[in-house]
Amino acid sequence: MIRMEKRLQLFLLSFTLSLLVSSPPGAAAVQLDPNYYANICPNLENLVRGAVVKMMSQTPVAAPATLRLFFHDCFVMGCDASIMIMSSDGSDEWHNPADFSLKAEGFETVLAAKAAVDGDLQCTNKVSCADILALATRDVVSLSGGPTWPVELGRYDGKVSLGSDVVLPSPDFNLDQLNGMFGSFGLTQTDMIALSGGHTIGASSCMFFYNRLYPGDPTVSPGFLLQLQQSCPNPLLDPNAFAFLDAATPLQFDNAYFRNLQQGMGLLNSDQVLFNDPRSQGTVNLFASNQSAFFSAFVDAMTRLGRLGTKTAVDGEIRRDCRFVN
Ligand code: HEM
């Protein structure tokens, strides 16, 4: 319990600090291309998808964990798989409390896909972990019932991963804070709302929303509040307690997340605020009533997210093992 409190303190501290540090602009450094590997590794997309299908059949955590991994990678030092680098001294991104809760299944999905790709002699050590993560992310979304889209490719893997660089949004953010952080990466409010729709799959540990339960946040619907209080009787005593981000269809990539928000059933404050703030409510209502509109905005936003801070042969490499720089 002491450890948990410590972790929570670190977690809150890191978000407070993150507000003080200016985030780097995420301008694209290379021209990405969906056909980048057409001659280098023609079977790439099938190899990745095969590994993803297998992982998803083994555990329902693979899909949400991979999607969240991609987001956390792209927001810190760009989409360069720096989130996957493990340093023996614990100075890497993953050891930052804001990333430490990333589930192993996301890393395992990318490692399995990388092994499948490298098993094809034409492809061995020619496809970046960053691109494999981007492809695996598209696949977990579409295999969960979401949209599919051509993934832009040609990223190199970063060589630097520092926990001190980690700047990520807090679940306690209000709309201005969310827009401020996403805006610093050139993403619009609509992009931010569509990307938040990633919370249509997966779960959150109680520690990220327990402050809304005791005393009850009036913007949480009364029935949902009771349900959450039962799931999270004392989050500090039970670090494993969790709730689904989309209580209606937690494994299905659909627009139920937005319909939940209309009913006061958003799990995190940063979710519910998208409906509660009149400046973003219209977009939530649109996505809640029209799933195609959500899917098309999500694809646009994921494509823009995927262009952040991409590396080239000059400042990157094709990592042999996604966990270590070459
Ligand atoms: C808008 C700001 C965001 C905030 C404040 C936020 C915060 C969180 C938090 C606190 C969790 C629970 C983590 C845990 O219990 O370990 C979570 C889970 C998750 N997030 Fe976000 N997130 C945001 C945006 C996004 C975006 C843009 C995506 C992807 C497009 C995303 C995808 C996910 C997924 C899929 C999960 C479930 C992970 C799992 O079940 O393993 N989130 N997020």
Ligand SMILES: *[C@@H]1O[C@H](CO)[C@@H](O)[C@H](O)[C@H]1NC(C)=O
């Ligand atoms: C829903 O959104 C799609 C995609 O933006 C659009 O083409 C369609 O006309 C919308 N449908 C309705 C009923 O408004």
